[in-house]
Amino acid sequence: MSKIIGLDGITVEELNKELANGAKFVVFPYCFSVLILTFRRSSEIHLIKARQGTFKKSLKFILISFFLGWWGIPWGIIYTIQSIFVNFQGGRDVTDQVMSALRQT
Template sequence: MSKIIGIDNMTVEELNQELANGAKFVVFLYCISIVILTFKRSSEIYLVKSGENTFMKGLKFNLISFFLGWWGIPWGIIYTIQCLFTNLSGGRDITPQVMAALRQE
């Protein structure tokens, strides 16, 4: 499993309490294009606590997509818009998948 940013030094009880309070695990999308090749990728997993703003966490990935994503024809423009929309909406919530993986470990 990928590194989860934001859970450093948290106990299982603290993590469960955060999740019960509305925290979620999210990834941010970014895209990079090189003329005819376009790559759409996900960031590391972030723990976003309840009430925490995701704008600053996703800013780096929005900037990457905005400046490097739209160059590819035709997918660069499409993927860039998708990435920006997803990130500005708070990222992609993958809490159920992370919890299922953590239970298996």
């Protein structure tokens, strides 16, 4: 599993309390195009605590997609719009997958 941003120094009990209060794990999708090729990627996993906004964390990935994603036809346009939309909605929630992986380790 990749590094989880925001998890450093947090105990299992603190994590469980945060999750019970509404914290979640999210990734921010982005895309970029080179000539006619378009690539979709996701950021590292971020722990978003309850009542914490995601816009500042997603802004980097919105900008990457906005400036570098459009150029591949037709997927660049499609993936750029999808990535920007998901990031404005707060990113992609991957809490279930992360918790499943953490329980296995």
